[in-house]
Amino acid sequence: MASNGLITDLYQLTMTNALFKKGMHERKVVFDRFYRVNPFKGGYTVVAGLSHLVDFVKNFTYSDEDIEYLRSLHIFYPEFLDYLSHFHFTGNIYAMPEGTVAFPGELLLRFEGTTTEAMLLETGLSMIMNHESLIATKCRRVRTVAPKDALMEFGLRRAQGHSAGLWGARASMIGGFNGTSNVEAGKLFGIPVLGTMAHSWVMSFDTELEAFEEYVKQYHDNLILLADTYNVLEMGVPHAIQVFRELKAAGKLPKKYGIRIDSGDLGYLSQEASRMFREAGFPDAIISGSNDLDEYLIQSLKEQGCTVTSWGVGTKIITADGTSALGGVFKMSAREKNGTFEPVMKISNDVSKMTNPGIKAVRRFYKKGTGKMITDLVCLADEPFPDGGDFTLVTESAKWRKKELKAGTYTCEDMLKPVILQGKAVKLPSLDETIAYANRQMETLWPEYTRLLNPNIMEVNLSDKLQDLKSHIIDEDLKKK
Template identity: 50%
Template sequence: MPDLNLTLLTDLYQMTMMQGYKKANVKNKEVVFDLFYRKNPSDSGFAIAAGLEQAIDYIKNLSFSEEDLDYLKSLNIFDDDFIEDLKNFKFTGDIYAVPEGTVVFPKEPLIRVKAPIFEAQFIETALLNIINHQSLIATKAARVCWAAKGDSVLEFGLRRAQGPDAGIYGARAAVIGGCTGTSNVLAGKLFNIPVSGTHAHSWVMSFPDELTAFREYAKIFPDTCILLVDTYDTLKSGVPNAIKVFRELKEKNIKPKVMGIRLDSGDLAYFSKKARKMLDEAGFPEAIISASSDLDEYLIRDLKLQEAKINLWGVGTRLITSKDCPAFGGVYKLAAETDENGQLIPKIKLSENPDKVTNPGVKKIVRIYEKDTGKIKADIIALENEYFDENKPLKIFDPVNTWKQMNLKPGTFTIRELLVPVFIKGKCVYKSPSVMDIREYCQKELSTLWDECRRLINPHILPVDLSKNLYELKQKMINEIRGKNTIEE
């Protein structure tokens, strides 16, 4: 929750490693960690980075309270001098990150942390918790909103979210991903995002009849009169009674800003078409038809294909829980450390699973756009000190299938580096935009994707390549490490 001290929001082994670094006299050794993910959620062609503002708040407020220290002492696994160190703990390093709302791809460092290992190790778990969750929901929302083809999508999932935090920050992420508002009032207050809602079946059932319930609701909320029409019989009772109330408002010269019906069950395509015909024939072509009922991007896409007459979508459970893909899969890996001379040297993790072999060194993301269209051609993960010139030819290649290459002519592409400074020497140098501004930025980011990359099934996968220098460094380190650690049989 917003006022909760999150300092102890970590895995125990982070703290046991910290004590180990202290005992080994390496606690102040400077290191670089990358936070990245390996696979797009929901088999998507992209993801949306989100959660940076909460990550910043977490770093700013790191502080062990007396109660925290007493609890750690009670575990009987930490030395007194280690507990003493924690009393003045704060983050003193550098953090670079991709801005929230940015389109991102696997293996790219969404966050790069450079700090003493004592600090950099500790913040791993909380950063992953924050970034993983919000990036997951923002990505899901972007997919849902794409399926809606320009219609408004409202996030309605609070009651099905996995706890208050998931509901609050899930609503925030959903708006970043494209939703126009949320039913979550606390999220609306905290993040200044639009809130929206109608009424429940219980409202209708609590009155003597459906028509009375609709009249009372219209009397109290004449400006936003959306009536839930499926409590008893959608076409024989609900829609006709809604039309009666709309006529009564018209006779009183009351002109609602928003007027319409909501469908929450049954065959939404069939009912929406019938309801649209009834509303139009009654003289209310402006009345909207909204729908809820376990919607996701696939069902919305199919309803669109069936020409359902729905123009406002309330998406709940399957969005706020990302039902088909419940975890983002972000990881946090060591990429470099200082040697005895204080020089940063690259580090690499090998694995029998090729997908888990990390990219060594201090890195950045270079995005290549096609100049004529503004669409993304490819991303390059490069070493921090590398320079790319738009006025010179650029050759990039697949780091696995190296024969797959792209040769770009000068003047046909533009370049943008994605990582921006967030903390420098422990001081925050980044101001987070408002959620609605992040949403607008995200819409611009999504417009740089080719339509083929946004397909819900089997999307085109944009290249994420390594620079030549990084590729060669990686191969050299793999060969050296394999040579050193090979045991002759």
């Protein structure tokens, strides 16, 4: 893979150039990656992008051509450009595993490195996790309204660029989809590739029936016939029935067969098509549907009695329709001073923009016996891990609101796992393992967090020690004014 050190914003380079001049470029720092609002007005976000992120970080270097380009801008010190020519990441990254259900305000990722490393990598790191988490979340919303149906991602032609289509296909699998039409994604990630025919196949023949019959000859085991090129109920379904009858008579009808409808009223057309197939002796015929679908439309169609059980979803998931970007941010939480780390935080008149100081961990509490999630706790990393005894959680903005966890009623897990240590990538779970984990994560959520409209929002608690540290820093800042 080619060097990608130029995948950053100019100000990241100008800042590190200036810090280099002052000898502050290799100061150790800790940054937190988090977001403030759930996308799609939902109750959660699905973490995705770590596999891509690791590739990005490993290849974040500067080629001779990159250095010459930067030199041509006439804004960088020659010594800094020499420094960049040998740059590579040497720090640590901890993150919630891909497929984790996450909530606003908590760390999805903790970055430990130099100031230069943090600044130069911020843009690409944010781009990758913002995009892939967004797509995985959108797909998971579709999966929640079609829990047992087949879901195929085929948004490549509508994706906002090659990379968005490729990595979006992978993210869709973490979001619960069964396969993709994207052949490159199939090859690179081992994703099942799915799909049959388009209208151009049917229109390549003089008649629809001839198109169906020829397709059967060449792709006998993948018989989902596109039935809406001309007229679904008057031509498409009758022609499909004729083909299926001939196969049945010859003892060659495959286990999976049916039609796809790509236009019109899917609710009405699917019900009528199913009736026609039943009456013709084909009750197992699959009705597949497509046509600008999303979670809201699929939910509505199901409420209308739609008989589609296999959905092709493209534009609205690959473009994350409804939320154009996940507003993830990357903020410094600690910096080296006199050989130790001092906590730092952003203090703003806009309370929502304030950050949490210090080197932190995220601990998730589950109800013992059911495995259902209770809450998440953001705490300082050196705080003792809960021992299973009585545990109290206090709401930062309303100290009188407390959550009492009784001894023996809960389990706890550290959510930030190592991804890169001392610049070396840690072996990550396979995509299949990640998909299984993502499915288990969704099972830990109570239904009120997964509904599409007005979901509950999980309260993320801060430990008493972290709340005290935050208050102390704010008080010290006020004394300076």
